[in-house]
Amino acid sequence: MDTDEQMEPSPKKQTKAGRSPIDDISTKGVESLSWIEQDIENRFGFFRGGRYSNVNKVLSFVLAMALTAAFFALIVFALDPIDSAHKFTLPLIRKDNTWFTGPCAFFFFWSITILFLKSRKVSFQAKALDLTAVPQQADFVITEATAKTVLNRIHNLVDHPRHFVLFNRIERALSNLSNLGGITEVSTIIKSQAENDEDQMASSFTLVNGMVWSIPVIGFIGTVRGLSLAIGGFTNTLQSSDDLNAIKGSLQEVTGGLASAFETTLVALVLALIIQLAITFIQQKETAFLDECNDYCHSHIMSKLRLERHDHEDHGGGERKG
Numbered sequence: 001m002d003t004d005e006q007m008e009p010s011p012k013k014q015t016k017a018g019r020s021p022i023d024d025i026s027t028k029g030v031e032s033l034s035w036i037e038q039d040i041e042n043r044f045g046f047f048r049g050g051r052y053s054n055v056n057k058v059l060s061f062v063l064a065m066a067l068t069a070a071f072f073a074l075i076v077f078a079l080d081p082i083d084s085a086h087k088f089t090l091p092l093i094r095k096d097n098t099w100f101t102g103p104c105a106f107f108f109f110w111s112i113t114i115l116f117l118k119s120r121k122v123s124f125q126a127k128a129l130d131l132t133a134v135p136q137q138a139d140f141v142i143t144e145a146t147a148k149t150v151l152n153r154i155h156n157l158v159d160h161p162r163h164f165v166l167f168n169r170i171e172r173a174l175s176n177l178s179n180l181g182g183i184t185e186v187s188t189i190i191k192s193q194a195e196n197d198e199d200q201m202a203s204s205f206t207l208v209n210g211m212v213w214s215i216p217v218i219g220f221i222g223t224v225r226g227l228s229l230a231i232g233g234f235t236n237t238l239q240s241s242d243d244l245n246a247i248k249g250s251l252q253e254v255t256g257g258l259a260s261a262f263e264t265t266l267v268a269l270v271l272a273l274i275i276q277l278a279i280t281f282i283q284q285k286e287t288a289f290l291d292e293c294n295d296y297c298h299s300h301i302m303s304k305l306r307l308e309r310h311d312h313e314d315h316g317g318g319e320r321k322g
Contacts, residue, residue, distance in 0.1 A: 032156070033127055035163040040120040052125065052165050052197070053286060054204045055117045064110035071105060091263035096229075100222030100264040107211040107218075108271040114208055115278045119285060126289050128166045131157045134300045141306040147174040166293045169193045170301060183305050190297050194290070201286050205279060212275050219268025226261025 036042055041049035047059040072093070080089045092101045133154050134140070142150060151174055154167045161167040173189045 033124075033131070033158045033164070035158065035160045037159075039124060039163075040117060049163075050121070050204075051163055051200075052204075053118045053121045053201055055114045055121070057207065060110060060113045060117060063113045064106060067109040067113065068102075068106045071109065072102075091260075091267055094260055094263065096226065096260065097222060097264050097267075100218050100225075101267050104215050104218050104264075104268045104271055107215050108275060111208045111211045111275045112278065115275075115282050118204065118282055122282070122285055122289050125165050126292070128158070128164045129292055129296055133157060133167065133170060134304060140304065142174070142177075142301065142304045143306050144177050147177045150174055165197050165290070166296060169197065169293065169297060173297075173301065183302070186305060187302060190301070194294055194297075197293070198290055201290070205283070208275065208279060212272050212279070215268045215272045215275070216265070219265040222264030222268075223261045226264070227258065230258055230261060 035049070039049040041047055041056050041059055044059060047056045050056050075089045075093055079085045080093060091097060092105070134142070134150055135153070140146070151171060154161050154171060158164055158167055161171050169190060172193050173186050176189060177186065
């Protein structure tokens, strides 16, 4: 059994007992979400889905390997025999280039797989914004007593609130409501959690950013190797032959070698450019989602807070009411 499932009690068990009348505000007919069943990584059944928009590296690695193999199979058996496509496929499958274009292609597909999964996971997380975690009655306010209503509704709407950016943020704030003395302190907790969420999502791009840097480097290494082999061959010809025709023939081989040497850099730069554009798109999508989470918390949580214990410092005093 999964560790998280052992640690987190069933939502149904949490909400059946000890309910107050206000907790009985129905959530029937309201769409609910299941992270275990609906998260795209969990659907594969063999891999544990990453939290929030984090991607399971093993799953993405396996998918990237399969995509890379399929890609080169498509080039070799389907595209390369076509005369019009040969000039485009040759740089990828030329014998001296494959030691470098192969890893570049694998890193490309690994990055694209991670970004695709991240995009789907962010879209799934965004569905939480449409759920009514807070009762919509105009006179409903959040106090220490009614905070339990919101927490119970959250556990009725989703299976594991800690795996949802929005609900994890709300749960952390309201679970500590009894220990807080003012709205400012609640706002501080929500803001702190929001910063943690931003840092966690930003760190999820570390591997992809590393591959964006690695792909051009691999391409440059292939180019340097090609240059060194071509120039070394020409040098040997100059040293071993005084025949002008032999030197001319060797020079032609050198120029041809130079052309193929730069192919690895060309392929690498194109692949890195595509990945970088995809990263920018996904980052904008995640940023927009986090902004919507902030707006949700301000509109549905902070605006409804009515704490009975207020600090006198809000009115110029220093003591706290009981």
